[in-house]
Amino acid sequence: MPPQFCGATIAGLSLLSPSVMRLVHTQEPGEWLELLLEPGSLYILRDSARYDFSHEILRDEESYFGERRVPRGRRISVICRSLPAGMGPGDPPQLPPAG
Numbered sequence: 001m002p003p004q005f006c007g008a009t010i011a012g013l014s015l016l017s018p019s020v021m022r023l024v025h026t027q028e029p030g031e032w033l034e035l036l037l038e039p040g041s042l043y044i045l046r047d048s049a050r051y052d053f054s055h056e057i058l059r060d061e062e063s064y065f066g067e068r069r070v071p072r073g074r075r076i077s078v079i080c081r082s083l084p085a086g087m088g089p090g091d092p093p094q095l096p097p098a099g
Helices: none
Strands: 010-015 021-025 032-037 039-048 053-057 075-081
Touching: 032 039
Parallel strands: none
Antiparallel strands: 010 039, 010 075, 021 032, 021 053
């Protein structure tokens, strides 16, 4: 079940140092890809990329994009997440399921 605190879209703005983001399929760990995030990069994860893949920024010692070494320095990222369905302005409040 998808998290209830966040909707179907995550957007990130990567600033300062370049970095490598790895997406790994949650059901098929051998299925993955890496993205090079240059300073000023904007990425958007939604639908399958949002729910079917984990995402992480690689540590400095693992930070390669193909054969290219991508040294990690100080980085700042600005993350925006959409609200879950039914939690926008004007929507009636959703009560948690009884448990």
